Amino acid sequence: MYIREEPNRLGELRRMQRIATGFLVVAALLFVAALRFEAAYPWLGFVRAAAEGAMVGGLADWFAVTALFRRPLGLPIPHTAIIQTRKDAIGASIGSFVRDxxxxxxxxxxxxxxxxxxxxxxxxxxxxxxxxxxxxxxxSGAAGALRIVNDADVQALIERSLITRIENTPVAPLLGRGLSAVLIGQRRRDLLYAIVQLAAQLITENGPAIRKRIAEGSPWWMPRSVDRSIYNRLVDTVAATLNELSQDPDHPLHAQFDAVVERFIERLQSDPELIAKGEEYKAELTGHPIVRELVASLWRDLKSYLLEQSERDDSALRATILRGIERRARGRQHRQQRAARATTGGEPGWANPP
Structure with missing residues (x-):
């Protein structure tokens, strides 16, 4: 809607005031002239009456409008300057009327x-x-919001939320429940096989160091061939164990490893010492600067990704929003079809047979 500038409005108001005052002056002059010559011209009585009514009406309108906003002629007349003195009550009354x-x-x-x-x-x-x-x-709206937000504030919010969540969650029992859910069935056997395989790899890669330690621990008079035999026996034993574990699912080592894992999981959830140790590690982790660096890096990467996605017409972000809208639309159509079938008792568009 077009709104006039303040100077134009004031000029128009003054022009209307001059016009109204002019009409009032004209009515007063007509009244005086008609009153002066009414004795000679009786028909001027009608003109005098009309002019008198116009003057009374004009003065009444002037008084009524003026009394709304200020004191007429500055006189303390009762029930004047109504808006000026009772604006709060008028506003409250209008508000109550609209509300009710x-x-x-x-x-x-x-x-x-x-x-x-x-x-x-x-x-x-x-x-x-x-x-x-x-x-x-x-x-586009998501991109605009991302550009407006303060990165430091968002990072601080994420950091506080993350640290609060971590601090309120006991680490050791959570780790125990996680291991209990993950290490089930074949996964435990795979873990045991991986541990033994890692041991074999370490023995093979560190063969010279192991042979040296064996030689250092052997008596001086023991032949070197015996040391080599001990090392070879160690390697062969580990290799044989790997082969047995892969071939025999009922190998005793599986049961022993399962018992060790079960005891460790139970201790994680009930041993006060392990729980306290987990809380110590957690406190060290939450206070480490790497947490803040990780949060800042995650937010930067996420913001950069979302900004990039918002600017591309074929972005995954737009496609995800579009799929969500289309899924809602299809759900609405299906609900309408079910309602139509419930109303007609059959498929939409088919009337029930008589």
């Missing part, structure tokens, strides 16, 4: 039900052009 007659629960519920915003919005979003437009606007 337009903003009640019944009125708003009825109006919103009649409008049925959800139905209209759903029908509009069923059009592919509308869905694509909303997806595009949603991605």
């Amino acid at each position: 007659n337009f903003l009640t629960t019944e009125v708003l519920t009825g109006r919103l039900s009649a409008i049925n915003v959800a139905h209209r919005l759903g029908a509009w979003l069923e059009h592919p052009e509308a869905a694509e437009r909303v997806a595009r606007l949603g991605a």
